[in-house]
Amino acid sequence: MLQALMTWLDPLCGTLGIFRLFPSDSLLACGDTGWGDEIASGVFVTVSLALATLPLGLFAGFMLALAKQSKEKSLRLAADIYTTIFRGLPELLTLFLVYYGAQIGLQNLLSAMGSSTTIEINAFLAGMVALGLVFSAYSSEVLVSAFHAIPNGQYEAGAALGLRRSTTMRRIIIPQLVRIALPGLGNLWMILLKETALVSVIGLADILRQTGIAARVTREAFMFFGLACLIYLVLAMLSSIVIHYIERWAGRDEART
Amino acid sequence: MRIQKFMLAASAATLALTMGAASAQEVVRIGTEGAYPPFNVLEADGTLTGFDIDIANALCEEMEVQCEFVTSDWDGIIPGLLAGRFDAIIASMSITEERKQQVDFTEKYYNTPPAIAVPNDSELTEATDEALSGIALGAQSSTTHSNYAEEKLPSADLRLYPTADEYKLDIASGRIDAVIDDVIVLSEWLDSEDGACCKLLDTLETDPVINGEGAGIAVRPGEDELREKFNAAILAIRENGTYQEINDKYFDVDVYGS
Amino acid sequence: MSVIQRVLPPEPPPPALAAGWSASRIIGHLFLAIWIAGSVALFLFLVGSYDSQKMIQYGPGYLSGLWITLQLVIISVVLGAILSVPVALGRMSTNKVFGALAYVYVYFFRGTPLIAQLFLIYYGLGQFRGALETVGLWTFFREPWYCALFAFTLNTAAYQAEILRGAIASVPVGQHEGAAALGLPRNVTFRKIILPQAMMVALRPYGNEIILMIKGSAIVSIITVFDLMGETRRAFSRTFDFQTYLWAAVFYLLIVEALRNLWAVLERRLTRHLKR
Known part of the structure; x- marks a missing residue:
């Protein structure tokens, strides 16, 4: 039932899907003859990769931002090293390092511990980790500047009311932080969405990989890569609409001046 | 065109822990590329x-194990x-x-020489x-073949592609002047509609150091049991x-070679 | 001696609190230890797997790859800067057609992945060989290096146009009005008053853009250009030795850090009149 509903609502190859508008013998048809269904699944992979990376990157970024503001010097230094590395490496290289390196490293570690277990990091997980590392490095910077924008008086007021530090953080600081950091995080989301395209290089069947296969098989490279660009544009537009609504929602209690 | 269903399943974020790998297996997972017609093709x-796939299935049947195919990019196939x-x-x-420094090989299961193809209007002779x-x-x-080009044809301006499909696109558009690959692979492509742009220039002399002894089955170093099983199976299907x-x-022609 | 000092004799400041092992301190030291252990392990790994034959065979390749990467980035950033001027003017123009064109250009190149743009230009234009030959552009688009340069220039021009526009818009209206009140012609106002202030604002984003281009340029290895990443992939494909990637990481980090520090010095120097 749910499945039937999902199939019906699928915006690309569902009953009302865009690719259904093409005749069934065209290159973009959804079925055994066309590439519509392949590309639709690529869109699904791209979006799920970006959505899976987001919470990971946000959480790590928040932790890093806290570390960067700590009074403890060693914690600040450790966080800064992290940011320097993952903002300095090309995303493609980070991806290779995670995809090949983590696998080799973990395997060696396991066999050093005398275990014969094989561990497998697939392209999706490698992409999620690599993009999450990069995303957290950038988002920590956005969050740090958002923290700076919140006056000290807010913490002091919390303390004066006798709130615990965690409560102050949860009820006073974070709601303001979200509002201030949203535009910056929205930008990072757009970048993340585009960076997922790199995962096609290590074999994940995302938009770019699927259109690339179609381009090679059909020899219609311009059309299919053009289509890939269009799909990314549509995803970017949808994202900016959603971000706009989230921003409005987050700013709903703001005093009107 | 329903590859995606299983690809999606395979690409779910899992940290799969499988015990014991290939030792007491009923299932042997076979890595292949799927972009090298007529040897292995993902339809x-x-x-x-393709030839590799049929051979693999025949070998598995001979060994009485179940074959499971996993596709991998060529660059990542040995690391995989x-x-x-x-x-x-x-x-x-x-x-x-x-490659022997990284993996162990069975005996060859076929051996064919490399060749060079050029566009029809090429002036190369x-x-x-x-x-x-x-x-x-x-x-x-x-x-x-890319190693051959680096070693034996150093004056050429070598371009390295991730799959054969990409160099085919580029030679068809005239971006490159020649391609080097296995003679069977090239012939198959030239006979197809896709390969109408081009012709075979020449078959090259194989170099045992670069081209090795033919195509074999690679296993992880030390997996002698599996390797020997494959060797026995290759012999058996040759004989039966x-x-x-x-x-x-x-x-x-017989691609097994002499 | 004042009264107050008699009543409350001066006392030395309280002794500094003994630095205890707070949770954050432990975590901080733990992570630092991980970093240190990681870099020692990296160093030992690189030294331990040092292979003079591999160095001789692939070392020069890395240097030439590095040079290709730098060339590609420098040329495309400079060309992109030139192209960004008309685009930024278009974005600020009141002419609807011109403005819409610039908007679409910027939206397209900022909204799609660079790698998709590169494929569109490289493989996509390969399809139109005949047409490109008749207009004499094929010799340009035939070479992967020029295709990469073309894609990067178009891409960075879109980003730089937005940087430029944002910077010019950040100059307060009063500066324009002041110049107008002094009777300065518009082009002199722009050149002598607006642009210098805008450039100060734009300095940091320009630096970030160059860094993004250095990192982004790694994808040209996929269309057969032997840049730093391409040489790395070539070396890896022959040796299957993971240190090839680690060397690439070291090189990229060095360039990006060098550039970042250079930019910090530049910024301090150019904005020193703003410091009190």
Whole structure:
């Protein structure tokens, strides 16, 4: 039932899907003859990769931002090293390092511990980790500047009311932080969405990989890569609409001046 | 075109822990590329076909194990084997010294020489280093053919592509002047509609150091049991006619070589 | 001695609190230890797997790859800067057609992945060989290096146009009005008053853009250009030795850090009149 509903609502190859508008013998048809269904699944992979990376990157970024503001010097230094590395490496290289390196490293570690277990990091997980590392490095910077924008008086007021530090953080600081950091995080989301395209290089069947296969098989490279660009544009537009609504929602209690 | 269903399933974020890998297996996971017609091809409907695949299935039947195919990019196929993504590579991989430092090989299951193809209007007449000097020569990276080009044809302007499909696109558009690959692979492509742009220039002299002893099955170092099982199975299908049957299905000549 | 000092004799400041092992201190030291252990392990790994034959065979390749990467980035950033001027003017123009064109250009190149743009230009234009030959552009688009340069220039021009526009818009209206009140011609106002202030604002984003281009340029290895990443992939494909990637990481980090520090010095120097 749910499945039937999902199939019906699928915006690309569902009953009302865009690719259904093409005749069934065209290159973009959804079925055994066309590439519509392949590309639709690529869109699904791209979006799920970006959505899976987001919470990971946000959480790590928040932790890093806290570390960067700590009074403890060693914690600040450790966080800064992290940011320097993952903002300095090309995303493609980070991806290779995670995809090949983590696998080799973990395997060696396991066999050093005398275990014969094989561990497998697939392209999706490698992409999620690599993009999450990069995303957290950038988002920590956005969050740090958002923290700076919140006056000290807010913490002091919390303390004066006798709130615990965690409560102050949860009820006073974070709601303001979200509002201030949203535009910056929205930008990072757009970048993340585009960076997922790199995962096609290590074999994940995302938009770019699927259109690339179609381009090679059909020899219609311009059309299919053009289509890939269009799909990314549509995803970017949808994202900016959603971000706009989230921003409005987050700013709903703001005093009107 | 329903490849995606299982690809999606496979790409779900899992940190799969499988015990014991290939030892007491009923299932042998075979790594292959799927972009090297006529040896291994990922068809539009998601099935794998080709000489390598048929041979692999025949070998598994002989060994009384279940074969499970895993596709991998060529560049990542040896790292994938070492990392345990699959237990053996059956993907027309030539047995070379360089690779032997990383993996163990069975005996060859076929052996064919490399060749060079050029566009129909090419002015090239011979495939020597001198003649190819400054010529944009395409090859698939990490192959014996790209190594051959680097070693034997150093004057050519070598371009390395991730799969054979990409150099085919580029030679058809005239971006490169020649490509080097296995003679069977090139002939198959030239006979197809796609290959109408181009013709075979020459078959090259194989170099045992670079081209090795032919294509073998790669397994992780030390997996002697699996390797020997494969060796026995190769012998068996050579003897019982299965190999010949598969060979004739694809080629006019015997690709096993002498 | 004042009264107050008699009543409350001066006392030395309280002794500094003994630095205890707070949770954050432990975590901080733990992570630092991980970093240190990681870099020691990296160093030992690189030294331990040092292979003079591999160095001789692939070392020069890395240097030439590095040079290709730098060339590609420098040329495309400079060309992109030139192209960004008309685009930024278009974005600020009141002419609807011109403005819409610039908007679409910027939206397209900022909204799609660079790698998709590169494929569109490289493989996509390969399809139109005949047409490109008749207009004499094929010799340009035939070479992967020029295709990469072309794609990067178009891409960075879109980003730089937005940087430029943002910087010019950040100059307060009063500066324009002041110049107008002094009777300065518009072009002199722009050149002598607006642009210098805008450039100060734009300095940091320009630096970030160059860094993004250095990192982004790694994808040209996929269309057969032997840049730093391409040489790395070539070396890896022959040796299957993971240190090839680690060397690439070291090189990229060095360039990006060098550039970042250079930019910090530049910024301090150019904005020193703003410091009190």
